[in-house]
Amino acid sequence: MGYGIKRRLPVLLLLAFLFLLPLTACGDEDSGTQVIFTTGMGKDEVFRIGSSVCTAPEMMVYLTNTQNQYESVYGPDVWNVSRDGITLEENVKETVLAKMAQIKTMYLLAQDRGVALDDSENKKVGQAAEEYFDSLTDQEKELMGVKVSTVEQLYREYALADKVYRYIIQDVNPEISDDEARTITIQQILIKTGTADGSENQAADSGTVRQEAYEKALDIRRMAVEEGEDFLDLASRYSEDSVITNSFGKGEMDSAFEEAAFSLETGEVSQVIETEAGYYIIKCISTFDREQTDLNKQTIVEERRREVFGQEYNAFVEALPRQLNQELWENMKLLHDEGVTTAGFFDTYAKYFPG
Structure with a gap:
């Protein structure tokens, strides 16, 4: 993903x-x-x-x-x-x-x-x-x-x-607290800044390419937040990642991605998040999944x-x-x-x- x-x-x-x-x-x-x-x-x-x-x-x-x-x-x-x-x-x-x-x-x-x-x-x-x-x-x-x-x-x-x-x-x-094991569920949209396989070549590293990807991510976020378009529909149309819905716990994700995801309330949409692969927009579906937390x-x-x-x-x-x-x-x-x-x-x- x-x-x-x-x-x-x-x-x-x-x-x-x-x-x-x-x-x-x-x-x-x-x-x-x-x-x-x-x-x-x-x-x-x-x-x-x-x-x-x-x-x-x-x-x-x-x-x-x-x-x-x-x-x-x-x-x-x-x-x-x-x-x-x-x-x-x-x-x-x-x-x-x-x-x-x-x-x-x-x-x-x-x-x-x-x-x-x-x-x-x-x-x-x-x-x-x-x-x-x-x-x-x-x-x-x-x-x-x-x-x-x-x-x-x-x-x-x-x-x-x-x-x-x-x-x-x-x-x-060991006793593991709910907070330590907390698992959340999110939906995500990725706009890549690299090539199709996720690698970043010289062209993809250029400021122009990254800026275009960033502006596209901003526009998609605006459609979700300001225009009220369905996030899942936007993800299906624009995301360059095959995974749209994901559940995970702490320590499993890219640090910037994880920090943003765990700060969201249910239904809230994140700002545009920069990672090595590109720009993510995240929507929180659940801040606490009891079944997944117990498994975690x-x-x-x-x-x-x-x-x-x-x-x-x-x-x-x-x-x-x-x-x-x-x-x-x-x-x-x-x-x-x-x-x-x-x-x-x-x-x-x-x-x-x-x-």
Whole structure:
């Protein structure tokens, strides 16, 4: 929605987060989870973190399932996408590598904190592993090099990573006020000062272009305020943003946009607001959305919990040695084979370990 919201992540980065299913995040990826390049590792070892090892078959399970999830949404041609000389396949590989390193580290953290699976959870791990392994064709098993024991270990680590997160944040229940979590609903009109994709070239930066956009925004605001024209109708006719109605809380938007929006009363129309993307006019539809505010409270609580966990995680991971088998990693490729369609690894886990 243009620049009413903070800058969007590049398309590739958004795609890269597609596969990150409900296992909760844990701090910055720039913390000690990054691996260093080395030689002298086992031929099947992709990386080591502390005493934990990621093997090639384990990595192929994650890579292949992630690949097929992408293709189910975007189609097989998605791999033709590149940005700044980096292909989507390379981007996905690095994202999966970071995720695997994160889970292996959390598995070690669970051991360090004395967190273990109980008999019931271990039984579920075995059942999930059998179910997923049985869903694979012989071709998939061969190409990924996977055995049922491989899947069982992956599910065990995944479950322990999830459990240690819950263990560490179990007492983190901050009180969030209505004001802090307040969510408002607005309608908006954007008159851009840049090119169609939102970038600002030299011409768009000229005073003439910006002045013309500003005068157009002033005229539209006059039609809404002085002539009483319907704001939604004006937005449909003039706005250069596909989003017209939006709900959001504090800290989610461009600062100038947010400050203006939160100062409005219901039904009030803002002055013309200057942002990097262009000029906005905002109409407040609701100064307090109870349902969205309650949902936002939970979002804020989860953010606080991630912060608490991230502090412990980062302190733990800093002391761990980490090594990457560079040659093996560079030679690992996605399986572009019509006979390899498996995409249910994460769904099977969620079936046995919901929520």
